[in-house]
Amino acid sequence: MNGTLYLIPNALGEGALDTVIPDPVRARTASLQYFIAENAKSARAFLKLVGTTHPLRQSLQETHISELNVNTPAEQLPALLTPLLQGHDVGLLSEAGVPAVADPGADLVRLAHRENITVKPLVGPSSLLLALMASGLNGQSFAFHGYLPTDADARATRLRQLEQRSRQERQTQMFIETPYRNEAMLQAMAASCAPTTLICIATDLTLDTELVRTTSAQQWQKEIVSGKMPAFRKRPTVFLMLA
Numbered sequence: 757m758n759g760t761l762y763l764i765p766n767a768l769g770e771g772a773l774d775t776v777i778p779d780p781v782r783a784r785t786a787s788l789q790y791f792i793a794e795n796a797k798s799a800r801a802f803l804k805l806v807g808t809t810h811p812l813r814q815s816l817q818e819t820h821i822s823e824l825n826v827n828t829p830a831e832q833l834p835a836l837l838t839p840l841l842q843g844h845d846v847g848l849l850s851e852a853g854v855p856a857v858a859d860p861g862a863d864l865v866r867l868a869h870r871e872n873i874t875v876k877p878l879v880g881p882s883s884l885l886l887a888l889m890a891s892g893l894n895g896q897s898f899a900f901h902g903y904l905p906t907d908a909d910a911r912a913t914r915l916r917q918l919e920q921r922s923r924q925e926r927q928t929q930m931f932i933e934t935p936y937r938n939e940a941m942l943q944a945m946a947a948s949c950a951p952t953t954l955i956c957i958a959t960d961l962t963l964d965t966e967l968v969r970t971t972s973a974q975q976w977q978k979e980i981v982s983g984k985m986p987a988f989r990k991r992p993t994v995f996l997m998l999a
Contacts, residue, residue: 762878763850766850770963793824793848795851822836830863831945841873850880852877854939887930888928888950904933909954919999930996938959949999955972960991
């Protein structure tokens with residue numbers, strides 16, 4: 757009988773896990789012997805925190821942690837399922853937030869379904885849903901686009917395309933950016949979008965430094981020109997727009 761693949765959420769930043777990861781999720785995590793994570797070192801740090809409230813099934817040194825990240829070749833994915841096919845439960849651990857959403861774990865989950873392995877998602881923080889909830893934008897229809905082009909001209913073109921789609925479908929458009937380019941993204945959005953298009957930035961969600969603000973492209977542009985750019989450089993941020 758195959759084991760179960762548990763999709764284990766992680767906190768969105770440093771801090772106590774008990775404020776964002778439910779107790780039953782931490783208990784289930786502590787019961788597992790096998791994990792798949794983007795980075796073994798940070799996975800052990802997460803498990804160490806879990807162990808402060810729920811004794812781990814075995815020591816960190818004895819826990820099996822396999823790595824799966826953007827550099828993992830597709831042909832290596834089947835081997836990651838070996839413990840599951842041998843009857844062991846395995847935890848797929850996100851680096852931050854929930855696994856398999858804007859995360860390299862999605863391909864492994866699809867392969868698990870192909871092998872008739874039960875996949876069990878566990879409750880935890882999703883920066884995308886938290887941002888959408890707090891934005892005041894359309895939560896009935898929305899689309900997430902990952903990263904936009906880094907080239908300035910290509911990025912501006914893509915933003916106008918997404919704005920047009922938002923206008924036609926009344927759909928919230930969502931994307932993320934490498935944190936050190938946050939300021940450039942907001943500047944591009946304010947300059948490329950129509951004055952009345954609503955733009956939201958959602959930064960450091962669930963942390964003490966959390967910032968969520970929605971206002972028009974025109975207002976953002978005024979504040980940027982006057983030197984009032986939000987202090988969100990190098991801070992994880994979700995960007996949203998609604999035309």
